[in-house]
Amino acid sequence: MRKFVFFGGKGGVGKTTVSSAYAYKCANAGLRTLVVSTDPAHSTSDVFDQQFDDTPKPVDGVSGLDAMELDPEEEVSRHLQGIKRSLSTQVSPAMVNEIDRQVEMAHQTPGAYEAALFDRFVDVMRDSDEYDRVVFDTSPTGGTLRLLSLPEFLEGWAERLLAKRKQSVRLFERAAIGGREPRRIREGDPVIAQLEERRDRFALAGKLLREEAAFFLVVNPDELSIRETRRAIGSLDDATLDVRGLIVNKLTPEPDDDENGRGARFLRDRVRTERERLKTLREEFDKPVVAEIVTRIAEVKGDLLADVAAEIDVEVRVEPVE
């Protein structure tokens, strides 16, 4: 299995449970594992009964397992502070207010939250040398898919801006005929430097996601979840990301044959429709079903986690980067 493993899917299908269980399984197999929750409604804390935050913390009772919860809100304000700091050293007092307004506005646009989350994603992946495996518990499908298709889009964007800036600077240099001081010079232009750094960062993110990440989609045996999964696979494939398989969660347990009460009849009916859907999942999707997890009566935590982990038939061994 690749180093970065992503679990995605519709809201409420049990991504957190599955990714926690898989991380648990990896840690038990002796890999240094980090589980990262990117869902704004963090529930990793609930699974392990322990509060996590923006920095990796060891999980009590499981050796070799760390957990963290990304907080884009905090990242946005950190970013804002950073810009304001360089604003006060670079910009004349007369212009500060004018530019300040622009900066504030940029941090309130709808994209800011996603951009911040994306930055944290890249940070975590880049600084993960001490881990053998990083498991991402992502937020529901729409948001995550957009997030993961960002690098290519952003890289192209930074590239275009860079080209424009270089062109205008080059013209300013040429306009300095006869020993005049050019208005801007290429050497040491902070704007070009900043844009280049951004572009490289996006390129790295794209490379890591394409070459070192594997994706799994968690799906429930119901119509809506299956449809959303089909769309999700489509967009992940479009972004040339590697979807390795489907994990079917919350299957209904079958009653014993001699039971014939109302509950047993209900369960039997339910199991029958779910079999149909499982068949759909097996036959109509070109991705393998790698786990079938039956609904638990209690919340999945503690000992139950090990139980669920055993049902996930996903390779744990680290596969070499080709």
Added chain:
Amino acid sequence: MTLAERIAAFRDLAEEWLRGLYHGMISHPAYEKIENEAEDIEDAFMLACFPDAFGIPSPVSYYTAELLPYLEDEFEAWERRMWDRGSLLERKGQQYHF
């Protein structure tokens, strides 16, 4: 005034005129034109970076905001150019010396 001095004075005058002529006809319009072109490209760059200044939402303004501290002069000049630019034709027309 000797002949040599008169010739020297004339040469100085001629040189000054020639330099002025060259500056007025060749070098001044040239760098002005190039500089205008550079400004136009810079305007396009600024607009691509900060379309939200005109109410157009940009998904990347979060990242381009990082550039703002270094774009003070450009930002001010850009805003000024945006205000007094009557039409694209006017701006382009300025670049030709008849």
